[in-house]
Amino acid sequence: MTLVAILVLIVILVLAIPVAAGLGWLGLVLNQLYSPISLIVTTGEVTWSTTTSFILVAVPFYVLMGEIMLRTGMAERMYGAIAQWFSWLPGGLMHSNVVACAVWGAPSGSSVATAVTVGTVAMGEIKKHNYNERLFLGTIAAGGTLGILIPPSINMVVYGAMTDTSIPKLYLAGFTPGLVLSLLFMATVLIACLWRPAWGGTPVVTSWGERIRTLPGLLPPLVILAAVIGSIYIGWATATEAAALGILAAFAYAAYERSLSWKVIGEIFEGTARTTGMIMAIVIGAYFLNVVITTIGLPNQIGTLVKSLDLSPLGTLMLIIVFYIILGMFMETLSMMVATIPITTPIVVAAGYDPVWYGILVVLLMEAALLTPPVGMNLFVVQGIRERGDLNDVIIGTAPFIITLFVMIGLIVAFPGIAMWLPNLLN
Amino acid sequence: MEATLDRLVAYSFPLARVSGWICGLLLTVSAFLIGLDIALRQIFVVTLGGANELSGYALAVSSSWGCTVALVHRMHVRIDSVYTHLSARVRALLDMVGLAGFIYFLAFVTFYAWKVLEQSIESNTHSISALGAPLAIPQAVWFAGFVIFLLVASIYLLRAMLAFAKGDLRRVRELLGARSVEEEMEFERESLGLAARGDK
Numbered sequence: 232m233t234l235v236a237i238l239v240l241i242v243i244l245v246l247a248i249p250v251a252a253g254l255g256w257l258g259l260v261l262n263q264l265y266s267p268i269s270l271i272v273t274t275g276e277v278t279w280s281t282t283t284s285f286i287l288v289a290v291p292f293y294v295l296m297g298e299i300m301l302r303t304g305m306a307e308r309m310y311g312a313i314a315q316w317f318s319w320l321p322g323g324l325m326h327s328n329v330v331a332c333a334v335w336g337a338p339s340g341s342s343v344a345t346a347v348t349v350g351t352v353a354m355g356e357i358k359k360h361n362y363n364e365r366l367f368l369g370t371i372a373a374g375g376t377l378g379i380l381i382p383p384s385i386n387m388v389v390y391g392a393m394t395d396t397s398i399p400k401l402y403l404a405g406f407t408p409g410l411v412l413s414l415l416f417m418a419t420v421l422i423a424c425l426w427r428p429a430w431g432g433t434p435v436v437t438s439w440g441e442r443i444r445t446l447p448g449l450l451p452p453l454v455i456l457a458a459v460i461g462s463i464y465i466g467w468a469t470a471t472e473a474a475a476l477g478i479l480a481a482f483a484y485a486a487y488e489r490s491l492s493w494k495v496i497g498e499i500f501e502g503t504a505r506t507t508g509m510i511m512a513i514v515i516g517a518y519f520l521n522v523v524i525t526t527i528g529l530p531n532q533i534g535t536l537v538k539s540l541d542l543s544p545l546g547t548l549m550l551i552i553v554f555y556i557i558l559g560m561f562m563e564t565l566s567m568m569v570a571t572i573p574i575t576t577p578i579v580v581a582a583g584y585d586p587v588w589y590g591i592l593v594v595l596l597m598e599a600a601l602l603t604p605p606v607g608m609n610l611f612v613v614q615g616i617r618e619r620g621d622l623n624d625v626i627i628g629t630a631p632f633i634i635t636l637f638v639m640i641g642l643i644v645a646f647p648g649i650a651m652w653l654p655n656l657l658n
Numbered sequence: 659m660e661a662t663l664d665r666l667v668a669y670s671f672p673l674a675r676v677s678g679w680i681c682g683l684l685l686t687v688s689a690f691l692i693g694l695d696i697a698l699r700q701i702f703v704v705t706l707g708g709a710n711e712l713s714g715y716a717l718a719v720s721s722s723w724g725c726t727v728a729l730v731h732r733m734h735v736r737i738d739s740v741y742t743h744l745s746a747r748v749r750a751l752l753d754m755v756g757l758a759g760f761i762y763f764l765a766f767v768t769f770y771a772w773k774v775l776e777q778s779i780e781s782n783t784h785s786i787s788a789l790g791a792p793l794a795i796p797q798a799v800w801f802a803g804f805v806i807f808l809l810v811a812s813i814y815l816l817r818a819m820l821a822f823a824k825g826d827l828r829r830v831r832e833l834l835g836a837r838s839v840e841e842e843m844e845f846e847r848e849s850l851g852l853a854a855r856g857d858k
Contacts, residue, residue: 500682508724
């Protein structure tokens with residue numbers, strides 16, 4: 232059964248069938264072969280209950296909020312302000328890249344959008360200040376992945392919905408690792424530039440007056456983040472309701488800035504529908520597959536298989552981490568998550584780990600997947616913005632940050648408290 | 659035949675655009691209702707009730723109608739690690755197999771979505787909430803979205819097969835091909851209104 236499932240999955244990978252259909256097919260095949268009763272009749276009911284799930288409403292809400300922020304020009308002003316504040320460090324604007332990605336990625340909830348936004352604004356600075364190009368590109372690719380770790384995060388909503396884990400707790404658990412990882416990325420730049428000062432480029436000239444003047448550029452992402460996260464933790468709103476407040480805050484700010492026109496609104500709406508349709512199609516396929524594999528007992532079988540290996544809890548965890556790192560070299564992250572977490576989560580929880588903590592670990596592994604060649608979406612995105620040279624420059628420049636990311640994964644395994652202290656504190 | 663199909667394909671773009679507007683509008687209205695609900699709850703300790711339920715319907719409608727929007731824009735995720743290394747002919751073939759597979763799976767979903775709707779109509783089901791909404795209404799719109807998807811996808815598939823038979827691989831790619839990274843970037847940037855600023 233496990234073998235057949237893996238074989239069908241490989242066929243889907245090789246044939247490049249749309250993931251949504253591929254997951255559905257896998258469900259149909261397993262249903263045909265192993266289920267005592269046909270589960271196809273459940274597709275209607277499962278799809279209705281999934282697509283009206285209030286928890287999952289958070290997904291299009293974050294997409295919509297991100298679209299508003301992207302299309303109303305909030306990014307450039309934010310980068311300008313951050314550049315004023317962080318460029319005095321050895322490595323200059325490379326620190327601004329990481330911080331800008333962290334600040335922007337927080338509300339936007341998507342890695343690719345974060346890397347595109349910050350990358351496009353930052354790219355012109357490489358020549359201007361004579362930075363080491365590879366390292367500079369690496370900061371954008373790696374920084375971009377912070378978007379899914381720092382809450383809110385679409386990946387966390389999907390993880391929470393599929394594993395029945397509290398999304399507010401996942402958000403709380405993501406904060407500290409997000410902060411620590413941002414600092415580790417900055418430390419990586421710092422170490423590289425202390426070792427080879429030439430990489431750090433020429434300093435950015437700034438003054439306190441200039442710093443204060445550009446400060447309002449930082450406001451929109453922070454206000455929106457405060458609306459989304461604040462309303463959850465003062466007890467006003469659930470995770471989904473908070474996302475609705477984020478939309479209202481983003482619309483209000485854009486209207487105040489007079490950057491909304493009918494044309495922009497139309498583009499925002501269409502962009503939202505496009506991404507929502509794509510994500511929800513995968514979710515529909517994944518939920519049907521989930522019904523099938525649960526009924527035929529596939530997670531149990533794989534669980535027994537893992538148990539028969541007689542590994543310690545840590546050994547089991549290592550096995551799963553290695554599995555995700557390898558899979559992550561070839562697969563797109565959201566598809567990889569929905570296809571695998573119904574299987575891996577019960578195994579990890581049975582080994583005695585907390586599902587909230589595991590959610591954060593999975594998100595960190597997805598960040599690695601975005602950066603590891605041959606298929607690493609953020610590498611492609613950064614190369615795409617650059618429009619010249621070779622993809623290898625980006626891969627080499629990103630390598631130190633992948634090592635940093637693995638250090639972070641090691642830290643969170645060794646000290647689960649990094650993620651868990653905040654949710655435990657507020658429990 | 660070819661001209662008719664081409665006309666139908668051309669119609670799919672405005673269809674996708676208008677569907678997108680409606681989905682976005684529904685979601686925005688839901689967000690406003692939820693915001694209003696939170697404000698009333700906090701300030702006047704009363705609740706509208708039903709805002710959450712309505713936003714669930716907005717998601718259902720956006721899921722089925724958005725599926726077509728994503729199809730028209732070739733947005734549906736495919737794992738292309740092997741795909742990109744194959745010849746144009748094999749890729750075109752895989753494009754068609756992939757879409758046929760999509761239609762096949764969603765045909766099941768659509769048929770059983772109809773069963774859900776039929777059940778709601780026959781027993782006149784209302785939601786178990788303060789709203790007590792007749793479920794047949796949102797379910798009908800939701801179901802219609804899947805039907806539209808099957809129609810549009812079938813037209814695309816037929817047109818692509820015709821092009822393939824004539825050896826027009828370019829056309830197949832235009833209709834169904836997985837986006838290359840360059841196209842993806844171009845698209846993102848265009849839609850963000852960001853000009854390329856890389857120093858060339």
